Amino acid sequence: MSKKPLILGIESSCDETAASLITENEQGKPLVLSNIISSQVDVHKEFGGVVPELAARSHLEKIDWIVQKAIDVSGRKIEEIDAIASTAGPGLIVCLSVGLSFGKALASVLEKPFIAVNHLEGHALSPKLNSNLNYPYLLLLISGGHSQFLGVHSLEKYTRLGTTIDDALGEAFDKTAKLLGIEFPGGPQIEILAKKGNPNKYDLPRPIFNKGGCNLSFAGLKTAVLKITKNIKTEQEKFDLAASFQKTVKEILEKKTKIAFEEFEKQNNLKEKIFVVAGGVAANKEIRLMLIKLCKKENYQSIFPPIELCGDNAAMIAMVGLEKFKLGKFNKLDYPAKPRWPLDENAVFLKGAGVKL
Ligand code: KG4
Ligand code: ZN
Numbered sequence: 001m002s003k004k005p006l007i008l009g010i011e012s013s014c015d016e017t018a019a020s021l022i023t024e025n026e027q028g029k030p031l032v033l034s035n036i037i038s039s040q041v042d043v044h045k046e047f048g049g050v051v052p053e054l055a056a057r058s059h060l061e062k063i064d065w066i067v068q069k070a071i072d073v074s075g076r077k078i079e080e081i082d083a084i085a086s087t088a089g090p091g092l093i094v095c096l097s098v099g100l101s102f103g104k105a106l107a108s109v110l111e112k113p114f115i116a117v118n119h120l121e122g123h124a125l126s127p128k129l130n131s132n133l134n135y136p137y138l139l140l141l142i143s144g145g146h147s148q149f150l151g152v153h154s155l156e157k158y159t160r161l162g163t164t165i166d167d168a169l170g171e172a173f174d175k176t177a178k179l180l181g182i183e184f185p186g187g188p189q190i191e192i193l194a195k196k197g198n199p200n201k202y203d204l205p206r207p208i209f210n211k212g213g214c215n216l217s218f219a220g221l222k223t224a225v226l227k228i229t230k231n232i233k234t235e236q237e238k239f240d241l242a243a244s245f246q247k248t249v250k251e252i253l254e255k256k257t258k259i260a261f262e263e264f265e266k267q268n269n270l271k272e273k274i275f276v277v278a279g280g281v282a283a284n285k286e287i288r289l290m291l292i293k294l295c296k297k298e299n300y301q302s303i304f305p306p307i308e309l310c311g312d313n314a315a316m317i318a319m320v321g322l323e324k325f326k327l328g329k330f331n332k333l334d335y336p337a338k339p340r341w342p343l344d345e346n347a348v349f350l351k352g353a354g355v356k357l
Contacts, residue, residue, distance in 0.1 A: 008106070013096050017037075019314045022318040033075065036070045049184055067106075082112060083325045086099045088337055093339045104333045117320045124158070129309055133276070135153055137274035138150075144174065144187075163347070194247075196243075205220045207220040213259055246287075277303075
């Protein structure tokens with residue numbers, strides 16, 4: 001029996017410090033031995049968003065013991081690690097630098113290969129941690145910093161079909177929550193409040209609903225929520241607004257996903273139709289249910305990562321590291337932190353004023 005690779009993954013791109021050890025089982029499937037995550041919610045709460053300098057300090061304070069804990073929990077020894085994979089981007093540069101430098105230093109001391117991982121690729125491949133997944137598949141990535149439809153053809157090979165032209169969906173959830181007086185990060189709370197509200201109470205805009213292919217836009221929605229919150233007086237009205245917001249998001253995603261299906265089918269000769277949803281917002285059960293229903297109707301197999309692997313974690317980073325390790329794809333120790341690192345490097349930048357759809 002040949003020795004299975006043992007990979008340490010490190011994540012520090014935003015406000016989660018995380019480390020994970022993974023290996024493979026006898027069938028060659030990834031096996032998570034430890035997955036340690038330390039969130040900084042308490043650090044940023046009073047500021048209503050992530051403060052980069054504070055986030056970086058917190059990563060610095062925690063990174064040693066998070067990595068040590070990941071090794072301890074795995075039951076393996078540091079000398080057994082075959083490669084170290086760190087997130088190199090995209091993200092906040094001061095935050096990325098912490099995990100990246102730590103990973104490089106450890107790789108250098110242990111004299112093991114270093115692997116630079118794209119955080120978005122981690123999200124994109126995260127369902128592989130619990131399901132058999134064949135390429136190509138259509139991916140909807142909905143997180144705090146990104147909202148995209150991507151064709152996933154293999155490791156490192158992506159075709160972007162659509163993207164947000166302004167806010168990311170997680171950002172829209174968090175901003176709406178903030179306007180409703182909910183502490184950061186409020187996205188998951190909106191889902192809870194929405195359960196008590198009337199989704200048809202407020203009529204909210206659906207920007208670029210009938211144009212722009214499967215590109216997305218959420219900024220107008222946030223502005224409409226801002227106007228309504230000024231007149232909100234009761235708790236019930238808050239619940240109604242949360243429910244109306246979530247309903248509108250579901251309508252936008254349903255319509256845009258249908259368009260993405262059509263485009264994905266046009267671009268690929270598909271043997272099987274697979275739709276993967278990943279990123280923090282994929283934890284939203286209402287959105288999940290709507291997309292599962294849509295997939296049934298359109299003959300797509302729907303795949304979601306387990307809820308605990310939807311948000312930022314290092315198991316997904318170690319997982320990409322494992323795939324790259326098997327292909328001998330290593331990086332030099334001068335690999336830079338990349339605040340911007342699109343999965344489809346050929347896709348046109350679609351943000352800011354003057355964007356034509
Ligand atoms: O993927 P992630 O952990 O971090 C980034 O890479 O951005 O995503 C975090 C985002 C936050 O905006 C958070 O509010 C949102 O995911 N989120 C949710 C839910 N859980 C997390 N949004 C809506 N409903 C949820 N249940
Ligand atoms: Zn993320």
